[in-house]
Amino acid sequence: EVKLVESGGGLVKPGGSLRLSCATSGFTFFNYTMNWVRQAPGKGLEWVSSISSSGSYIYYADSVKGRFTISRDNAKNSVDLQMNGLRAEDTAVYYCAREEYYYDSSVYYYVPYFDSWGQGGLVTVFS
Amino acid sequence: DIQMTQSPSSLSASVGDRVTITCRASQTIVSHLNWFQQKPGKAPQLLIYAASRLQSGVPSRFSGSGSGTDFTLTVSSLQPEDFGSYYCQQSYTFPYSFGQGTKLEI
Numbered sequence: 001e002v003k004l005v006e007s008g009g010g011l012v013k014p015g016g017s018l019r020l021s022c023a024t025s026g027f028t029f030f031n032y033t034m035n036w037v038r039q040a041p042g043k044g045l046e047w048v049s050s051i052s053s054s055g056s057y058i059y060y061a062d063s064v065k066g067r068f069t070i071s072r073d074n075a076k077n078s079v080d081l082q083m084n085g086l087r088a089e090d091t092a093v094y095y096c097a098r099e100e101y102y103y104d105s106s107v108y109y110y111v112p113y114f115d116s117w118g119q120g121g122l123v124t125v126f127s
Numbered sequence: 128d129i130q131m132t133q134s135p136s137s138l139s140a141s142v143g144d145r146v147t148i149t150c151r152a153s154q155t156i157v158s159h160l161n162w163f164q165q166k167p168g169k170a171p172q173l174l175i176y177a178a179s180r181l182q183s184g185v186p187s188r189f190s191g192s193g194s195g196t197d198f199t200l201t202v203s204s205l206q207p208e209d210f211g212s213y214y215c216q217q218s219y220t221f222p223y224s225f226g227q228g229t230k231l232e233i
Contacts, residue, residue, distance in 0.1 A: 047224065
């Protein structure tokens with residue numbers, strides 16, 4: 001059974017730092033790209049960051065670029081999100097999500113999709 | 128960046144109804160369109176990937192269609208457990224983006 005479990009959320013003051021971790025099991029972790037997605041209270045989903053299976057390719061949303069850093073440890077089957085310079089608008093539930101691929105032979109494309117999600121970790125930035 | 132626009136933002140329907148949610152991308156995303164269902168306090172769950180592929184374990188009353196910029200999610204016969212919010216998401220290019228969501232009330 002595929003499992004993703006986030007930890008490390010909590011309360012922090014504006015300008016502070018927090019590190020989220022996502023522990024995984026039930027699949028061959030080093031074969032998968034991993035993502036972080038967040039959801040502010042009462043709002044929709046926002047993609048935050050992505051890291052490829054080897055860690056060579058990393059992407060961020062503009063809203064967190066320069067403040068957040070994604071990393072992974074393939075020996076420990078985990079992916080982290082280091083969050084610095086936190087702002088009130090970063091308050092959200094943060095989900096880690098596994099990325100799978102479908103090969104669409106009609107257009108010769110690989111289509112990524114998030115097939116497994118953690119339960120989420122709450123980050124609250126308040127003064 | 129690609130903007131995803133869903134409609135309607137909310138809808139109320141009855142058990143047995145056929146329901147359709149639309150999603151439009153600001154530029155072509157080919158078939159890189161995924162649909163998620165989310166219930167209050169829970170993580171999103173994948174329903175449809177690559178525009179029309181049904182995720183394993185998802186009831187066959189859910190279906191997806193479309194390509195290019197216009198996509199639809201259809202529930203053929205609404206069941207009580209189908210309440211919640213629905214989101215489309217493009218995975219054609221970074222930054223990945225979600226629609227604003229559709230809240231479905233039964």
